[in-house]
Amino acid sequence: MKACAGDWVEVLSKEDILRTLDKNGRLDELPFMPQMFKYCGQRFRVYRRAYKTCDTVSGHYAGRRLQDGYHLNLRCDGQAYGGCQAGCLLFWKGAWLKPVDGPAQVQYVPKRVHSPSAEAASPPRCTESDVLGATKRHGAGGDAKYSCQATELLNYTKPLSWWDARQYVDSYRSGNRTLPEIARGFLYLFYYYGTLAFSDRWGHPARWLYNRIQAITGGIPFPRLRGTIPVGQPTPRRDLGLRPGDLVRVKSYEEILATLDVKLSNRGLSFDAELVPFCGKVFRVSTCVERFVDEKTGKLRRMNTPAVILEGVSCKALYSGQRMFCPRSIHLWWREIWLERASVEARPKVTLSSIQAGASATAEHVHPT
Known part of the structure; x- marks a missing residue:
């Protein structure tokens, strides 16, 4: 199947999908998950064609290539994974979908093989119980280790170099990105490297000019500045007691930088450049993350302090050199100290003019990954 973003597809029947899976519930090493x-x-409409994704397992955060993959804007509910609350976007193989003309629902009638001998000769290799059983195993110490699309990502994808131009052509041809979006992304990268904005020693004028231009045009401030707290010193904490549905405003970029150490971390949670475009804006709380499956180990981890996921806020992959235009749309996590309660009448703050000094020595740049 070859579909683009916005095209309508229908998910095949359970029986047809099971016929595509091996005994471990996988197709080309991509797990089909119980939910x-x-x-x-x-x-559903195709949300993005998943021709590429990003490596969140090894810690390199580089691009990875995926064959015949799609996202339908459907996310994992975590029920089969210890109640994981990460809400990862699900991957779908083209073999599990079929193109259709529109949203009208039709009664699905599975194809049946009328020859008993033919049915006996090709029994399903996988059952629904096999799919469920493949989600978890117990180690020697009795600890559960989960296996999902996130933990197995390196097994069903291949390395993708950032300089492979085909991925950027695919970004446009798939309908994932428009030409203006792609142009703005490359303009940022050319400016970042071409003007030495990445340099501690020589980049201050370029960062200052970037912020001046963005303040005039209403754009996003330079998204790779360092925090102000030395490594080793405690970073501040604030508990708002947030719950799903609460209305919050993301603080200004300048205010958030004051809560971060020079490695852009607040009590272990990093503040990435992809969070900067949401500063000063108002959102509702979607989830307060208390537990999640560690993609590196498969173990369920519990947060000492819950992180916050906001409705409609996910990674756009606009400022990440090695994973530009990644379609995975990972939920962005926020500390409560980066947020403040807002009223229904709240409006986003204008923050660009307040960070003119952000490129100074008190808030140095961070290299894109």
């Missing part, structure tokens, strides 16, 4: 069965027979 995906509930979408069988339903129709």
Whole structure:
């Protein structure tokens, strides 16, 4: 199947999907996860073609290539994974989907082989129980280790160099990105490297000019500045007691930098450049993350202090050199000290003019990854 963003597709029946899976519930090493069965027979628009993704397992955060992959804007509910609250975007293989003309639902009638001998000769290699059983195993110490699309990412993808131009062509041809979006992304990278904005020693004028231009045009401030707290010193904490549905405003970039150490961390949670475009804006709380599956180990981890996921806020991959235009749309996590309660009448703050001094020695740049 070859579909683009915005095209309508229908998820095949459970029986048809099981026929594509091996005994471990995988196709080309991509796990089909138990919660995906509930979408069988339903129709959705393609959210993004997943021709590439980003490596969140090894810690390199580089690009990875994926064959025949799609995102339908459906996320993992975590029920089969110890109640994980990360809400990862699900990957779908083209073999699990079929193109359709529109959203009209039709009664799905699975194809049946009328020859008993043919059915006996090709029994399903995988059952629904196999899919569920493949989600978890117990180690020698009895600790559960989970296996999902996030933990197995390196097994069903291949390395993708940032200079491979085909991925940027695919970004446009797939409908994932528009030409203006791609142009703005490359303009940022050319400016970042071409003007030495990345340099501690020589980059101050370029960062200052970037912020001046963005303040005039209403754009996003230079997104790779350092925090102000020396490594080893404690970073501040603030508890707002947030709950899903609460309305919050993201603080200004300048205010958030004051809560970060020079490695852009607040009590272990990093503040990435992809969070900067949301500063000063108002959102509702979607989830307060207390537990998640560690993609590196497969173990369920609990947060000492819950992180916050905001409705409609995910990574756009606009400022990340090695994973530009990644379609994975990972939820961005926020500390409560980066937020403040807001009223229904709240409006976003204008923050660009307040960070003119952000490129000074008290807030140095960070190299993109």
